[in-house]
Amino acid sequence: QTTTTTRQTGTGTSAVVSPTSTPPPTCIPEYDCSTSPKGCLNNGVCQGKTCKCMPGFGGNDCSQLSCGSPLTDPSQRPTVKKGEPCSQCDDGFAGFNCNVCQTDAGCRSKPPARTSFLGNEAMVCNKKPEVFYNSFMNCKVNTPELTAFFPGNYTLTMDLDVTNKTVNAQLWLGQTEQFYCTVPNCTISTTELSGVIKTKWDCPTLHCKCLLPTVMCGGIPGSIVTLGGTIDTLKGPFSLTCPHNSKDCDFFIGDLDGLFPTGLKMEDCDSGECVFESEMQSELQRLEAKMPAGIIACLAILGALVLFLIVVCSIARRNQIIMRCTPYVLNTEAASLEFRNVGYTLNKDGLQILKGISGSAPAGVVLAVMGPSGAGKSTLVDILAGKRKDGKVSGHILLNGKQVHESEIRQMVGFVDQEDTLPPTQTVYEAVLFSAMLRLPEGMPIHRVHERVSEVIDMLGLTHCKDRRIGNVTARGISGGEKRRVSIALELITRPPILILDEPTSGLDSHSAHMVVQQLCKLAQSKTTTVIMTIHQPRSDIFFMFDQTLVVSKGEALYFGATATAAEYFNRRGLVCPNNYNIADYLLDIAMDQELVARARNYVEEDPEKANLATGHQVHVSGAVSRRSGNGNGNASEITRTSDERSFETSVRVEDVGSSGSSTVSLPEAGPSKKQKAVYPTSFLLQLQVLMKRNFQTLIRDKSLLNRAGSLFFMLALLGFSSISALGAFTDTRTLFIKERSNGYYPPLPFVISTLLFDLIPLRIVPSIFMGCISYFMIGLSPVVETFFKFLLIIVLFNLATAMFCLVIAAGVRTTGVASLSSSIVMLFMMLFGGFMINQGKIPAALTWIQYLSMFKYGFEALAVNEVATSKLIDNIQGVAFNVSGSLILQKLFGFDLGGYWKNMIVLIGFNLLFIFAFWAFVNFRLKERK
Numbered sequence: 001q002t003t004t005t006t007r008q009t010g011t012g013t014s015a016v017v018s019p020t021s022t023p024p025p026t027c028i029p030e031y032d033c034s035t036s037p038k039g040c041l042n043n044g045v046c047q048g049k050t051c052k053c054m055p056g057f058g059g060n061d062c063s064q065l066s067c068g069s070p071l072t073d074p075s076q077r078p079t080v081k082k083g084e085p086c087s088q089c090d091d092g093f094a095g096f097n098c099n100v101c102q103t104d105a106g107c108r109s110k111p112p113a114r115t116s117f118l119g120n121e122a123m124v125c126n127k128k129p130e131v132f133y134n135s136f137m138n139c140k141v142n143t144p145e146l147t148a149f150f151p152g153n154y155t156l157t158m159d160l161d162v163t164n165k166t167v168n169a170q171l172w173l174g175q176t177e178q179f180y181c182t183v184p185n186c187t188i189s190t191t192e193l194s195g196v197i198k199t200k201w202d203c204p205t206l207h208c209k210c211l212l213p214t215v216m217c218g219g220i221p222g223s224i225v226t227l228g229g230t231i232d233t234l235k236g237p238f239s240l241t242c243p244h245n246s247k248d249c250d251f252f253i254g255d256l257d258g259l260f261p262t263g264l265k266m267e268d269c270d271s272g273e274c275v276f277e278s279e280m281q282s283e284l285q286r287l288e289a290k291m292p293a294g295i296i297a298c299l300a301i302l303g304a305l306v307l308f309l310i311v312v313c314s315i316a317r318r319n320q321i322i323m324r325c326t327p328y329v330l331n332t333e334a335a336s337l338e339f340r341n342v343g344y345t346l347n348k349d350g351l352q353i354l355k356g357i358s359g360s361a362p363a364g365v366v367l368a369v370m371g372p373s374g375a376g377k378s379t380l381v382d383i384l385a386g387k388r389k390d391g392k393v394s395g396h397i398l399l400n401g402k403q404v405h406e407s408e409i410r411q412m413v414g415f416v417d418q419e420d421t422l423p424p425t426q427t428v429y430e431a432v433l434f435s436a437m438l439r440l441p442e443g444m445p446i447h448r449v450h451e452r453v454s455e456v457i458d459m460l461g462l463t464h465c466k467d468r469r470i471g472n473v474t475a476r477g478i479s480g481g482e483k484r485r486v487s488i489a490l491e492l493i494t495r496p497p498i499l500i501l502d503e504p505t506s507g508l509d510s511h512s513a514h515m516v517v518q519q520l521c522k523l524a525q526s527k528t529t530t531v532i533m534t535i536h537q538p539r540s541d542i543f544f545m546f547d548q549t550l551v552v553s554k555g556e557a558l559y560f561g562a563t564a565t566a567a568e569y570f571n572r573r574g575l576v577c578p579n580n581y582n583i584a585d586y587l588l589d590i591a592m593d594q595e596l597v598a599r600a601r602n603y604v605e606e607d608p609e610k611a612n613l614a615t616g617h618q619v620h621v622s623g624a625v626s627r628r629s630g631n632g633n634g635n636a637s638e639i640t641r642t643s644d645e646r647s648f649e650t651s652v653r654v655e656d657v658g659s660s661g662s663s664t665v666s667l668p669e670a671g672p673s674k675k676q677k678a679v680y681p682t683s684f685l686l687q688l689q690v691l692m693k694r695n696f697q698t699l700i701r702d703k704s705l706l707n708r709a710g711s712l713f714f715m716l717a718l719l720g721f722s723s724i725s726a727l728g729a730f731t732d733t734r735t736l737f738i739k740e741r742s743n744g745y746y747p748p749l750p751f752v753i754s755t756l757l758f759d760l761i762p763l764r765i766v767p768s769i770f771m772g773c774i775s776y777f778m779i780g781l782s783p784v785v786e787t788f789f790k791f792l793l794i795i796v797l798f799n800l801a802t803a804m805f806c807l808v809i810a811a812g813v814r815t816t817g818v819a820s821l822s823s824s825i826v827m828l829f830m831m832l833f834g835g836f837m838i839n840q841g842k843i844p845a846a847l848t849w850i851q852y853l854s855m856f857k858y859g860f861e862a863l864a865v866n867e868v869a870t871s872k873l874i875d876n877i878q879g880v881a882f883n884v885s886g887s888l889i890l891q892k893l894f895g896f897d898l899g900g901y902w903k904n905m906i907v908l909i910g911f912n913l914l915f916i917f918a919f920w921a922f923v924n925f926r927l928k929e930r931k
């Protein structure tokens with residue numbers, strides 16, 4: 001008896017057939033994939049005799065679905081019969097074969113099959129299309145061409161393996177698998193295009209296998225079309241593209257071009273993989289960090305700013321053309337100035353500094369205001385020049401006998417302060433030209449401006465030094481006397497009808513003092529300017545050059561009248577100037593001695609004619625007169641006078657006061673004056689141009705500024721502290737600005753713009769870029785072009801913000817020492833909370849808010865995220881190699897926000913805008929002359 005055993009192929013079952021009629025015993029031999037022509041389906045691998053299936057497949061030949069979850073041991077996963085769906089997946093998993101994770105909890109429900117280099121790290125479920133380890137994807141296939149041939153519901157299941165760069169895919173019609181493919185050697189990329197992030201798998205080849213009997217592949221009776229041959233011979237290329245912002249993907253196979261020209265449309269894709277956080281590379285985060293909305297917002301703001309600038313420039317240019325075409329007139333006549341009952345009381349302690357002083361300076365005279373130190377001379381001339389005062393001012397001022405507004409006083413009066421506030425880097429000619437350009441009418445031709453500058457320089461005897469730098473304590477320039485004359489020249493340039501000078505001879509030797517006064521007297525004699533000056537202790541020859549003298553003692557007028565009659569006036573009161581004694585000194589001696597003052601005041605003039613001697617001219621002193629006579633302005637009577645003064649008043653004629661019959665103007669009662677619109681003789685554009693030219697000269701000539709900026713080339717950490725140099729640079733120009741603003745050279749805006757341009761561009765932006773370019777490549781930072789430019793952007797914005805901060809401090813704090821101390825302390829605190837010295841996540845809760853005020857935090861975080869987040873750290877621990885993403889280090893070590901690049905940039909831009917506004921506000925509202 002012979003027994004023959006045959007193997008029935010393709011079914012996995014075997015039968016024993018006997019030639020005899022005896023029924024054979026039933027025996028199903030084990031499936032041997034090594035001998036079965038079917039082998040292992042769905043890319044399962046035949047090991048020995050058994051198939052090792054891909055996750056989600058089971059059975060002898062891997063043709064059945066296995067359920068549960070991929071975390072379960074493959075041999076333990078429950079399988080279902082062919083054509084049946086998985087009835088239940090493990091918690092946290094879903095999909096055709098339960099491979100797709102849904103929640104982090106699902107990924108943590110079982111111990112991971114592999115270990116993290118961090119040890120105890122828990123897995124998370126990555127639902128994004130970017131794959132970090134091995135992801136599974138289920139999609140519905142909705143391609144009209146496909147459903148037209150083979151109607152039904154299609155599902156594509158995929159296994160995306162980053163380690164092997166392979167995709168395994170299966171196409172199902174209902175619950176029946178039609179064919180499966182394996183796609184090796186893929187290139188995986190995640191890119192951003194027009195704000196959409198896409199992950200793409202590009203693979204050159206693919207191998208597919210059609211299954212029989214199926215609707216698509218054939219083997220079913222009645223099939224009209226079968227794709228079996230086509231699918232089995234597919235070669236590729238293959239691509240799969242999944243945008244991150246949608247659940248639809250595109251699937252493309254080159255050989256099926258003709259059949260499905262637009263690719264296979266995949267909808268409702270659901271993907272998921274269980275990974276360790278440390279495995280998640282940063283490319284996705286980097287791309288997401290781009291914050292396209294933020295960029296668009298920035299561009300929109302930039303566009304609006306550019307538009308705004310264009311509009312402002314057009315308006316400014318139009319104004320400039322109008323001003324240039326306006327005919328100009330220069331003053332040719334001196335004006336007279338009368339003042340009545342001028343009083344001044346300090347607000348804080350009610351101290352009365354001036355007690356109703358009256359007097360006048362007729363057109364073309366020189367009036368000297370004399371008195372001992374602290375008598376109130378400067379206070380009086382400040383008020384006459386229309387300077388803003390902190391305290392309470394009272395009394396009346398008439399210009400040419402007419403009522404004028406305080407702003408008109410400022411326009412008609414040139415004022416030379418006690419201190420010489422001059423630009424040290426400019427030459428004498430340049431400084432006077434600067435004043436001429438800004439204060440002469442813009443319609444004046446430029447050659448006339450230069451002629452006028454030369455004329456004034458010549459008039460003040462400065463021709464020999466006109467090309468010398470003015471200098472300061474550190475860089476010696478012209479002499480003190482020459483500086484005084486330059487200060488006078490700056491005011492004389494406009495040929496003011498009245499020139500008021502506070503101590504023009506202080507600090508000068510007697511020869512220089514004589515020269516200055518002589519030139520002022522010549523000016524008055526030319527009848528173009530009336531001169532009023534305070535003088536402390538003039539030489540006798542200088543004293544007799546004055547037409548009129550007002551002697552002030554303790555805030556009250558002791559004598560006002562012709563200089564020539566002063567000696568006789570005091571003689572009659574028994575105050576005789578000794579022989580060989582300087583009469584000016586003698587007057588001061590009297591003014592300083594209250595006993596002598598009382599004697600002079602108590603003397604009653606018997607001869608009314610002689611009483612006139614005290615007054616000398618047509619205008620006389622007394623505030624009390626109006627009280628007595630009731631004429632003139634009733635306000636005058638409001639002023640309270642001392643008993644001492646009353647006797648003095650009897651010695652002067654008062655009826656003439658206000659004899660012009662004109663109305664008088666009250667001085668502001670107290671505090672800041674009413675808002676008046678300042679009128680400038682030049683346009684905004686010219687002001688900006690002239691200021692920028694001076695700033696440029698200062699920059700070129702003041703080498704110390706560039707040296708300070710040089711430190712920027714060396715270390716990034718120095719950026720913040722280098723910005724403190726902005727303090728020094730601004731403090732120098734601050735006083736100059738206050739003076740020039742007060743004298744009506746220009747308003748704050750062109751000054752702010754020009755300061756910002758010439759501090760920020762050459763001293764902050766250019767050095768930061770230089771430093772960045774050099775240090776970036778020396779350190780060997782990321783060679784990616786985009787990263788480099790983003791690095792530059794950070795350091796420039798950071799440096800701008802810190803410099804702007806220092807400028808705000810410089811504008812807001814009056815004392816330079818306090819300003820630099822406060823900015824250093826703030827910088828140190830900002831550094832401390834900047835993220836490098838202390839982990840931001842470990843700052844005590846009560847102090848966390850401080851970090852948000854630190855510009856270092858935003859700069860450092862942006863730099864770190866830009867550079868490190870895209871890198872991978874490769875190392876090994878005890879021989880076990882591992883790599884960890886830079887993003888993880890940033891998170892764990894520094895507590896940084898990985899998507900924080902643009903967020904930090906926007907905060908830095910915000911800081912800049914805030915500081916620019918604060919700087920403008922301080923300059924506008926705080927940097928005003930207060931005397």
Ligand SMILES: Nc1ncnc2c1ncn2[C@@H]1O[C@H](COP(=O)(O)OP(=O)(O)OP(=O)(O)O)[C@@H](O)[C@H]1O
Pocket residue numbers: 346353371372373374375376377378379380390536931
């Ligand atoms: N804002 C102020 N705060 C406090 N005291 C003031 C103020 N302004 C003026 N004074 C005081 O008023 C007095 C007169 O000051 P002022 O400067 O006018 O004197 P001066 O005659 O010009 O003195 P000098 O010849 O020394 O310059 C001084 O005692 C001065 O201290």
